Amino acid sequence: MSASPERRLTFGELADEIEAFDALMAMDEGEWTDEAQAIYDGVVAQFATKADAMSAYVTERKDLIARLKARASEAAALAKRWDDHLKSLESYVILALDRAHMTDVSGEATRMRVQLSPPKLVITDDTLVLDLLPEELVHVIPEKVEIDAVAVKAALQRGDDIPWAELQRDRHIRYYANAPRSKAKQSTATKVAPTKKES
Numbered sequence: 604m605s606a607s608p609e610r611r612l613t614f615g616e617l618a619d620e621i622e623a624f625d626a627l628m629a630m631d632e633g634e635w636t637d638e639a640q641a642i643y644d645g646v647v648a649q650f651a652t653k654a655d656a657m658s659a660y661v662t663e664r665k666d667l668i669a670r671l672k673a674r675a676s677e678a679a680a681l682a683k684r685w686d687d688h689l690k691s692l693e694s695y696v697i698l699a700l701d702r703a704h705m706t707d708v709s710g711e712a713t714r715m716r717v718q719l720s721p722p723k724l725v726i727t728d729d730t731l732v733l734d735l736l737p738e739e740l741v742h743v744i745p746e747k748v749e750i751d752a753v754a755v756k757a758a759l760q761r762g763d764d765i766p767w768a769e770l771q772r773d774r775h776i777r778y779y780a781n782a783p784r785s786k787a788k789q790s791t792a793t794k795v796a797p798t799k800k801e802s
Contacts, residue, residue: 614657617650658778665778 612620624643628635697717700706706717733741759770 612649614650614653617646617653620646621650661776662778 621643624639624646627639696715700708700715700717708715755765755768756770759765759768
């Protein structure tokens with residue numbers, strides 16, 4: 604029976620390995636060996652390879668999301684055009700039936716009939732003075748008071764003291780393409796071995 608392939612470390616597990624090496628180097632008293640450096644370099648190289656794969660995956664997914672959003676926007680616009688077209692067509696059919704003095708037409712396969720929709724309110728006088736209308740026919744919408752985020756941000760950026768607000772910056776990953784590198788420079792970081800203490 605063939606041996607199962609060795610499991611590759613994940614991005615997080617490689618980060619744990621590098622963190623462990625950092626701790627070892629912090630405790631080292633000048634005994635950091637070339638072998639340890641070689642092992643460390645190998646872990647960093649694997650970490651860089653994983654980073655490449657992660658960047659490629661995220662970039663691909665972002666491109667897919669952008670394409671899906673574009674398709675959704677195009678689909679919404681197309682749906683609206685067809686909806687407007689059908690509304691216009693319905694008005695045309697109703698007008699034609701009115702001219703023919705008919706409200707019901709049956710063909711071999713389908714039937715069309717003019718019917719009334721549920722009632723909707725239409726205000727026919729746009730010069731109404733709302734304050735003069737009976738109270739039972741109006742309702743008051745309270746004035747909405749909210750923080751002006753743009754003004755508060757500008758004030759903080761000017762250096763104004765606003766104790767109940769602050770500017771914060773989230774951390775995010777920026778993905779971009781690197782220039783091609785030679786095989787001798789695949790690692791993105793290298794720890795400098797501590798200098799051996801003088802006895």
